[in-house]
Amino acid sequence: MKELFGSIGDPVWIMQPITTIARGKTVHIGKGTYINSGLSLVDDYEIYIDENCLLATNVTICTTGHPVHPQLRPNGEIYSFPVKIGNNVWIGAGAIILPGVTIGDNAVIGAGSVVTKDIPANGVAFGNP
Numbered sequence: 001m002k003e004l005f006g007s008i009g010d011p012v013w014i015m016q017p018i019t020t021i022a023r024g025k026t027v028h029i030g031k032g033t034y035i036n037s038g039l040s041l042v043d044d045y046e047i048y049i050d051e052n053c054l055l056a057t058n059v060t061i062c063t064t065g066h067p068v069h070p071q072l073r074p075n076g077e078i079y080s081f082p083v084k085i086g087n088n089v090w091i092g093a094g095a096i097i098l099p100g101v102t103i104g105d106n107a108v109i110g111a112g113s114v115v116t117k118d119i120p121a122n123g124v125a126f127g128n129p
Contacts, residue, residue: 001014004020004023004024004025005024005025005027005028005029006024006025006026006027006028006046007028007029008028008029009029009030009031009032009033009051010031011031011032012029012030012031012032012033012034012035013033013034013035014035014039015035015036015037016037017037017038018035018037018038018039018040018041019039019040019041020041020043021041021042021043021044021064022043022044023043024041024043025043026043026044026045026046026047026063027041027043027046027047027049028046028047028048028049029049030049030050030051030052030053030087031051031052032051032052032053033049033050033051033052033053033054033055034053034054034055035055035059036055036056036057036059036093037057037058038057038058038059039055039058039059039060039061040058040059040060040061041060041061042060042061042062042063042064043061043063044063044064044078044080045063045064045080045081045082045099046063046082046083047061047063047082047083047085048082048083048084048085049061049085049089050084050085050086050087050089050105051087051088052087052088053085053087053088053089053090053091054089054090054091055091056090056091056092056093056094056095056111057093057094058093058094059091059093059094059095059096059097060095060096060097061083061085061097062083062096062097062098062099063080063081063082063083063099064078064079064080064099065078065079065080065098065099066078066079067079079099080099081099081100082100083097083098083099083100083101083102084101084102084103085097085102085103086102086103086104086105086106086107086121087105087106088105088106089103089104089105089106089107089108089109090107090108090109091103091109092108092109092110092111092112092113092126093111093112094111094112095109095110095111095112095113095114095115096113096114096115097109097115098114098115098116101115101116101117101118101119102118102119103115103118103119104118104119104120104121104122104123105121105122106121106122107119107120107121107122107123107124107125108123108124108125109125109126110124110125110126110127111126112126112128113125113126113127113128114127114128114129116129
């Protein structure tokens with residue numbers, strides 16, 4: 001795992017399979033983190049997962065998107081912003097974390113949620129916009 005990721009704590013548990021788009025070198029995972037199976041990382045830019053986090057099955061963390069303006073999409077334009085996940089965060093099954101989001105320490109993200117905006121420390125967020 002040390003060869004796959006930009007940095008990784010010890011111990012870290014990652015259940016297979018895991019998908020990385022940009023080979024994982026932009027991903028930083030803190031010690032004590034447990035990642036269940038099916039994690040997808042659109043890691044064109046930096047992803048920081050701090051210590052003692054729990055990620056349930058089939059979580060997607062995405063740093064990159066495409067423009068809303070239809071004339072820009074055919075040319076392949078993209079945008080990328082870092083994603084930062086604080087310490088002791090629990091992310092439920094099937095959650096999607098979108099570009100530029102910061103999730104504060106001790107927050108909980110409900111299963112199936114789509115996170116489009118920052119979540120404060122100790123916050124609980126669930127649902128779709």
